[in-house]
Amino acid sequence: MNDPGNLFCVAAPSGTGKSSLVKALLELDSHLVVSVSHTTRAPRGQDVDGREYWFVDEPTFRGMAERGEFLEWAQVHGHLYGTSRKGVEQRLAQGQDVMLEIDWQGALQIRQLFPCAVLIFILPPSWDELRQRLERRGQDRPEVIATRLANAREEVAQAAHFDFVIINSLFETALFDLKTIVHSQRLRYAAQRRTRSQVFAALDLA
Numbered sequence: 001m002n003d004p005g006n007l008f009c010v011a012a013p014s015g016t017g018k019s020s021l022v023k024a025l026l027e028l029d030s031h032l033v034v035s036v037s038h039t040t041r042a043p044r045g046q047d048v049d050g051r052e053y054w055f056v057d058e059p060t061f062r063g064m065a066e067r068g069e070f071l072e073w074a075q076v077h078g079h080l081y082g083t084s085r086k087g088v089e090q091r092l093a094q095g096q097d098v099m100l101e102i103d104w105q106g107a108l109q110i111r112q113l114f115p116c117a118v119l120i121f122i123l124p125p126s127w128d129e130l131r132q133r134l135e136r137r138g139q140d141r142p143e144v145i146a147t148r149l150a151n152a153r154e155e156v157a158q159a160a161h162f163d164f165v166i167i168n169s170l171f172e173t174a175l176f177d178l179k180t181i182v183h184s185q186r187l188r189y190a191a192q193r194r195t196r197s198q199v200f201a202a203l204d205l206a
Helices: 018-028 058-066 084-091 104-113 127-137 140-162 171-186 189-195 198-201
Strands: 007-011 031-036 070-076 079-083 097-101 118-123 164-167
Touching: 007 018, 007 104, 007 171, 018 097, 018 171, 031 079, 058 079, 058 084, 070 084, 070 104, 070 164, 079 084, 079 104, 084 097, 084 118, 104 118, 104 140, 118 140, 118 171, 127 171, 164 171, 171 189, 189 198
Parallel strands: 007 097, 007 118, 031 097, 118 164
Antiparallel strands: 070 079
16 A cells, blocks of 8 residues: 555444444544445434435445445445545545444455455453443344354454454543554554655655
């Protein structure tokens, strides 16, 4: 990846706090943007089209996939989710750091396309705590929660394929960890050479 921007992928089981952590980090870091995914699932709660997701029907989604408009896409909990190729590539080329909230399948697909991408997995502190968080959300029926918990066991097993793991026991600590990962990536030699190319050229390092 030769674009000046950095690419981060954050994955986690449903209910782990991924979206809340990413939202909080975006409020602290003006250089970081989130890519809004497309999905076939229906909006819920306070969801706004274009903010949480771009909500589309399945024929529209599959048409976009066939035209190669997604960097990655996958079926998760019975719905389709995909990351816009154009949106991500444009922002990286402009020097913005992009964060993707995606499932583990999508993150591993992104790694194949962008070897420099940073993969971050967020874990719950325990299965009991994850169940309680899903129940406290009040968004899903008991049978849906049971399905999410069953899927979470498969998802958690994929954490070994990621670069970093954050255990979200205490929100403030997990947010600090996420912020630290982002900042550390920006200071890597390869990342600095991309973002500060003029300095590297002046020092004969390019």
